[in-house]
Amino acid sequence: MPIIYRYIHVPRKDGTLRHAPFIPVIVRNKFEQVMKVVGLVDSGADTTVVPRDLADLLGMKENAASTETGGIGGKVKVKRSRLRFMLEGNRERYSLDVPALILQDNDNDVPLLLGRHGFFEHFHITFKQDEQKVVLKRINPKEIY
Amino acid sequence: MAAQDVFPKGMDLSAYVGEWIVICRDKIVAHDKSLAKLEEEIKQCRPAPTIAKLPKKDTLIF
Numbered sequence: 001m002p003i004i005y006r007y008i009h010v011p012r013k014d015g016t017l018r019h020a021p022f023i024p025v026i027v028r029n030k031f032e033q034v035m036k037v038v039g040l041v042d043s044g045a046d047t048t049v050v051p052r053d054l055a056d057l058l059g060m061k062e063n064a065a066s067t068e069t070g071g072i073g074g075k076v077k078v079k080r081s082r083l084r085f086m087l088e089g090n091r092e093r094y095s096l097d098v099p100a101l102i103l104q105d106n107d108n109d110v111p112l113l114l115g116r117h118g119f120f121e122h123f124h125i126t127f128k129q130d131e132q133k134v135v136l137k138r139i140n141p142k143e144i145y
Numbered sequence: 146m147a148a149q150d151v152f153p154k155g156m157d158l159s160a161y162v163g164e165w166i167v168i169c170r171d172k173i174v175a176h177d178k179s180l181a182k183l184e185e186e187i188k189q190c191r192p193a194p195t196i197a198k199l200p201k202k203d204t205l206i207f
Binding site for chain 1: 146147148149150151152158159162163165179180181184187188190193194195196197198199200201
């Protein structure tokens with residue numbers, strides 16, 4: 001069964017709304033508490049990106065060496081890690097363990113970005129922009145990262 | 146198949162742009178630019194809270 005989420009409406013300062021495919025993922029935090037984090041399904045991102053303060057809350061372990069990654073927003077320092085999360089539908093749950101980059105600068109105005117590696121291989125993901133919905137249908141991956 | 150809503154229907158997020166929010170039992174119980182400052186509210190929430198960062202910028206591509 002596919003999991004379907006409505007886009008969320010993120011308000012801009014000018015009063016208009018930006019519609020974006022954010023979805024909730026289930027994670028365990030450093031207090032051993034299960035919680036949901038809302039992340040952007042980012043088909044333009046190779047790898048999942050985790051804000052520094054969220055990585056701290058989740059108790060994520062990271063590689064000692066930092067590296068740089070870049071996009072339209074410019075270059076930022078990151079450390080490599082992995083993020084475990086679950087997706088929950090009405091009748092099913094899927095566990096994923098994906099490579100992740102932890103932002104080292106806490107001042108970035110970035111939410112959790114759910115990139116392709118380790119995630120998109122497991123689902124057919126359809127962005128229904130006209131309906132403002134994102135559909136995730138589980139598949140058998142051909143390659144695991 | 147019915148689509149799921151990420152946030153409770155009708156929740157007004159406009160006051161929290163640029164911040165983390167903590168949603169507990171369908172209500173925003175805390176918000177701040179620093180997620181570390183929200184840890185106590187996250188710990189106190191039963192059942193599981195939902196947290197989200199509401200970005201200011203339009204460009205989020207990495």
